[in-house]
């Protein structure tokens with residue numbers, strides 16, 4: 001789908017000071033269903049469009065958690081129910097959770113990276129008989145940056161850490177990789193799903209591979225500026241990959257040599 005389709009904001013929930021979850025419903029025509037890990041290009045009329053991952057799978061409704069970091073994300077974050085946006089998609093590769101049937105699952109999220117991983121956790125919790133043990137490791141800069149706090153409290157195997165605690169914080173402190181020691185999984189029979197800032201992806205995936213998780217079973221979601229989202233403009237090129245088409249979710253086997261190149 002290359003022409004934006006109108007969707008209306010039907011719900012908005014503030015997650016943190018700069019982040020909100022919006023639910024969109026088609027005004028007339030619905031896009032094809034999205035899979036966890038895929039993204040939409042969401043257009044704030046008159047401002048521009050940006051890639052946003054789906055953070056819930058729910059029929060024709062699209063749910064996105066958006067962090068206001070610039071003009072377009074700021075405009076989408078400011079939208080209230082009743083407003084209309086344009087949406088293209090679905091784009092990109094997904095997490096492919098069903099391929100991990102029978103394996104222990106390790107979901108590792110940093111910051112807004114929990115948004116695209118939330119549907120993975122929800123689907124794994126909905127079908128526990130299909131998978132081994134589920135561990136969800138979540139890192140954030142500060143307690144006030146944590147997403148979906150009420151829902152996460154209900155996830156049985158979730159561990160959370162923050163870089164900078166406040167006076168109320170009683171949980172773990174440190175980067176998310178420090179939680180790996182506390183997770184219970186069998187490395188040769190584990191599938192990992194990682195999304196967050198690139199240094200966090202590198203550290204987490206590298207450590208898991210070092211401990212014997214098959215790099216083919218480590219899936220990471222990579223972000224680059226995207227424009228056309230259809231593999232034509234080249235804005236999101238990373239080595240031989242066009243991330244809007246070949247990503248954003250790729251195996252660590254593919255990502256590792258590309259992320260280990262020092263940026264100039």
Ligand SMILES: Cc1cc2nc3c(=O)[nH]c(=O)nc-3n(C[C@H](O)[C@H](O)[C@H](O)COP(=O)(O)OP(=O)(O)OC[C@H]3O[C@@H](n4cnc5c(N)ncnc54)[C@H](O)[C@@H]3O)c2cc1C
Pocket residue numbers: 039048050051052053054064065066067068069070071072073074112115116222223224225226248
């Ligand atoms: C596949 C994909 C899925 C994404 N999913 C989400 C999501 O679910 N929720 C969410 O809040 N954000 C998500 N993003 C990031 C979001 O697209 C960017 O924050 C947005 O493009 C910023 O645009 P802007 O006009 O608001 O700000 P700009 O003025 O364009 O940028 C503001 C700052 O953000 C940086 N930036 C811009 N685009 C990106 C990007 N793609 N990745 C990293 N940094 C960027 C810029 O370098 C600048 O420092 C996703 C990005 C990709 C590629």
